[in-house]
Amino acid sequence: MFIAALDIGGTKMAACIADASGPLLRVTQATQRSGPLDTIARQGLRLIDACCEQLGIDPALVASVGVSSCGPFALRDGLLGFMPPNLCGGLANGDDLPNDWTFLPLEVVLRERFSTVNIVNDCVAGLHGERAFGHAPANSIYVTWSTGIGFGLCVDGHILNGKANNAGHASHMLLTDDEAARCGCGNQGDLEGLLGGRNFEKRLGKPLAVIFSAARDGDTEALNTVAYAAHWFGRALYNLVSILDTEAIFVGGSVWRHNEDLLAPLVQQEISTRFEALTIGVQVQGAVLGELVTDLGAFALVMPQPWIEGWRTQKPWTTLESIALAD
């Protein structure tokens, strides 16, 4: 028996096939940006086929696919599709995209081929990965801080989906009324508008890497910017802790990974200095799994439970081969 994982990002797509022993091969390609509305879903099917072909597996033997995708999602006729602003030219701010897409079908196309289809947001997939193969406890938050900011939320051992699988869009939580902190969703002053890598760099007028480097050299203005970032990031995490009563917070993404030394103590302080009854024992820590966390999470969505223990022990993904296909 084989299962598939599909990871649909704004710039890159990855398909992966696994059996009980672990993931066998990963195939990637730039995400297509023009054509009919089902272009991306069908590209996903082709990547899965390409993966099977390389492995010499009959694609008909793959009955289940777990999907980690950029969002947000919307339901049409009870089936999930998605409307990512960074792929859909028909949405606001899509002037630089070669299409007029506003909504892309996904589940309806995948169900033509697979009997089991489970689609979640990429950060929700990340949390499924950390829960299955890392150390995330029953009440935990997974957050990726890079170009954008995304969340996966787990309460009482249940990873939250919501009415259209959009739970975890917590970066659209409003924290201030700062008009300069504009988010692609139209908000001013939400977490993504304040600190999403793309928005933050645009507002600062220089790359975050330059600022964090200057902060390490003791530059006062740069240190103030780091403190500002940690303040609002920490406040968003505190808000989530007070709402969900979570225990552990796992942070990944490029902004965090490269600057955890500077950010972690300040972010922790934003949480630990608040109402003790709600925040005692809450720990902010780096995500355990690396770049493959969303692929692993997508597998975890459709994986037979007995496989999980084996993978946890063997960590077969550490030797996974990846092939990049031409566009």
Next chain:
Amino acid sequence: MFIAALDIGGTKMAACIADASGPLLRVTQATQRSGPLDTIARQGLRLIDACCEQLGIDPALVASVGVSSCGPFALRDGLLGFMPPNLCGGLANGDDLPNDWTFLPLEVVLRERFSTVNIVNDCVAGLHGERAFGHAPANSIYVTWSTGIGFGLCVDGHILNGKANNAGHASHMLLTDDEAARCGCGNQGDLEGLLGGRNFEKRLGKPLAVIFSAARDGDTEALNTVAYAAHWFGRALYNLVSILDTEAIFVGGSVWRHNEDLLAPLVQQEISTRFEALTIGVQVQGAVLGELVTDLGAFALVMPQPWIEGWRTQKPWTTLESIALAD
């Protein structure tokens, strides 16, 4: 077979006994505020006994108790107790209380008598009530806006508990840095500090009823205050919708109930004007069940599933008799 419900509030406690046909009797008493640490838990047992005695039922036949209690909660040796600021004189701002309590055991005492004990926050109990006997869908928020503000949160049909049953303390979500909006938890600018009835009236210098009445007469300053309240309340609800992807929001509590006509359209607008992908179809509405919603929710925690359908149809709580015991 009989079950018990216990509703522990800052000023009043209620005990109720039910069988399959519905709740049989409710006994209330002022919550005790001095004595040993187990005073309140033992008062709860006594009220249940008093209820049984009035009904002529052997208390030994009552094996399960559902508890709706003010919080926050904390775990000691794996068992839930609570540390409500309005009952514990040993906590900050407790100068007017005749005790030095900081933590009150609850579960450990109730387990001496009951084989099944399920304890949740009062607003979480309210949502259990609305789910069991009202119309709350699988992704919904229940919020009470009165002296304080409390939430129950349901995602994917699961009512959130969190690591120490404190999920739903969303009124400690920080919305501004307004130093005048002080909350009992130490925050400045969280929802409870901004709009919790007690805090808001203190800041305004007059009763909310007076202000809402003036607003109905067209007074400009009062209308501005109503708009201010709706703005921040609506923003908190929008934040929760973006985090949890909920569908319906049920609001109760005295502040809302008396002023729903003025507040509802403004609060709805705060949500509906935000990112359509996350907010479309989200409806703010009055809670369906009345004053007994938390008692009914406490029953729902420990009720055999077949009873629920019968109660939904018969609404036996509408004729429930209540007896107030002397202090």
